[in-house]
Amino acid sequence: MTDVPPVGTATSVVARLLREKKEHIAQLWADQPLFQAVFTVTRDEAVEAGRAVLEALAQVAESGRVDDIAAPGFAMIRQQLAAMSTSRTRSGLSIGQIDREVGALGAAPAEFLEDASGDTDERVRARLLWSELLATLRVVVIETALQENREIVERQRQQLLEMATPVxxxxxxxxxxxxxxxxxxxxxxxxxxxxxxxxxxxxxxxxxxxxxxxxxxxxxxxxxxxxxxxxxxxxxxxxxxxxxxxxxxxxxxxxxxxxxxxxxxxxxxxxxxxxxxxxxxxxxxxxxxx
Amino acid sequence: MQPGASSVPVLDLGGILLISIQGELPDDAAVDLRTDVTLAVSETGARGVIIDISGLDMVDSFLARVLAEVAASARLLAAQAVLVGMRPSVAITLVELGLALPGLETSRTVIEAASRFGVEIRDRGDQPAARGTDRTPT
CATH class of the missing domain: 3.30.750.24 (STAS domain)
Known part of the structure; x- marks a missing residue:
């Protein structure tokens, strides 16, 4: 196999893998604290949320904008991420801790990429791309969490203004x-x-x-x-x-x-x-x- | 300047002059009013001047100055001027403009202003000024 891989091979490898192994990874993610603690009612709910995140990441990988937090793929899961980060913040986690939890999600797909077929170069490129994609996801989560906090502060400021001045x-x-x-x-x-x-x-x-x-x-x-x-x-x-x-x-x-x-x-x-x-x-x- | 040139009537309540400004008061009318009030005070020997501005929804810096001048010239003629019924929006505007009119007496209502000069105006049969402190049944 000496032929040069076409441009964007790594992105399609990552996207394909995320889709193929979606079910498997989602099951693994459902046991991670980030999903487990947020979706407490049923495990299926956590798995479904994991699937949504994976689909969004696959779309972002396909679009080739892995380092762009404004990529259209992220828009689909922004609300879900906001709900997750809010829930984790309520249980006392700092934004840094939430960020580490999001980072921990990277392990499962990384292993699958390691085991994937193809030559070493391709695997390395796919791994790098996945790292980049994960980093972008972490930024998106932080951004969403901060946005959520800003909205809370703004709402409370408004309430304070209305409530605190009775005559x-x-x-x-x-x-x-x-x-x-x-x-x-x-x-x-x-x-x-x-x-x-x-x-x-x-x-x-x-x-x-x-x-x-x-x-x-x-x-x-x-x-x-x-x-x-x-x-x-x-x-x-x-x-x-x-x-x-x-x-x-x-x-x-x-x-x-x-x-x-x-x-x-x-x-x-x-x-x-x-x-x-x-x-x-x-x-x-x-x-x-x- | 002849007295009565201003469009705003100056009413003599017997020792007290009542001026009620309604609607807009153009600059020249304000100047006429100042002359009118001064002449009326000197003619009647009034000891009080009540200026009711509850009908004004805007007081600019010129009118504020004229009102202060009316009060100052009345004081020279031994009459005290009281500004009555200023609206909240007018008060906020004047304060923001830095025109707090420090030399001017103010009152909430004409009744209250009149009571300062010992003139009692009653709108009802009760005693408005005795409320609040005399709550004990007699």
Whole structure:
């Protein structure tokens, strides 16, 4: 056998082998932790998933784009890979560990390639191609897992934005916002809008911004707070900031942050007391009718 | 400039002037209003000026300045100006523009603003200002 193998022989060898031995490899894979732990209901399910991955890999090999993570073959199994990596992440594995598990899938087909007929050169080329294909699969899995994580983070960020800014009515014509967590531009904008709407709705003469739950106050956060206070004042409501913890007070002084004319109180209770005092003062301003 | 040149009426409530701005207020109308208010304060000797802007859905930097000027000139004539009924969107815009109008008094409603000057406007039979603190049954 001296004839030069045609271009792409290695790819067709790998593709053919993956298809021929699909059943066999899928059975072997089903016992690997990656498949076994994800498809816990029946073994058939794991085998079926293995078949799908093998078919996709065969298609990628055929297309000759073994080093391309955007190869059309991968698109078919992307969702399945996402489900698998999510499931493994939930059981406490890091992305690195998942990657090793995917890498371990390479052993079975590699052995079959070793045993395949053909000359040594061809076998070596096929092995190299398979290694490359497996490396690409690993990248695809990592990429999918990261994408999944990004989506989770984005979803939670959105939920946080919606949930963490309730405006509560504390007393007649008195509203309060208990701020929890870090205050960034987007959140402070939401807080300001919600507070101003609540001032209109409850006809509030006073608003309390409680920052007990805000971990740190830097110049940006202070600026956001002062903007909110200024906007509330323009609407005709006094705004008091409460819940500045001693450590935060010290940091603010050290940073040279001045809240200017803003009234502050140590606790929400103190702010409530002040608000009720002011209301009774206002009430005294008008003589009762009877 | 003759008094009454502005399209916005200046109502005398007996010691207090009430100005309710409805719809858009063009720049020249705003300047006319400033003149009107100043003249009206000096004529009536009013001690308070209530400017209701609940009908405005936009206040630009010029109008904000004019309002501040109305307040400042009223103060020179011993009258206190109170800005009433600003909408949330207007407040946000002004704050973002850096126009927090520090010298201007503000109130939520005309009733509240009037009560600052000792004038009681009641929309119902109850006592609006006594709510909240006097909850105990008598």
């Amino acid at each position: 509560v009515k504390l007393w007649d014509r008195l509203v309060a916002v208990p701020l929890i967590g870090m205050l960034d531009s987007a959140r402070s904008q939401v807080v300001m809008e919600n507070l101003l709407e609540a001032i209109v709705e409850h006809n509030a003469t006073m608003a309390i911004l409680d920052i007990t739950g805000v971990p740190t106050v830097d110049s940006l956060v202070a600026q956001h707070l002062m903007k909110t206070v200024a906007a509330a004042r323009l609407m005709g409501a006094d705004c008091v900031i409460s819940g500045i913890r001693p450590a935060i007070a010290q940091t603010m002084v050290q940073l040279g942050l001045d809240l200017g004319p803003v009234t502050t109180r140590a606790t929400l209770a103190d702010a409530l007391e002040l608000a009720l005092e002011r209301q009774s003062e206002q009430a005294k301003g008008i003589a009762p009718r009877h």
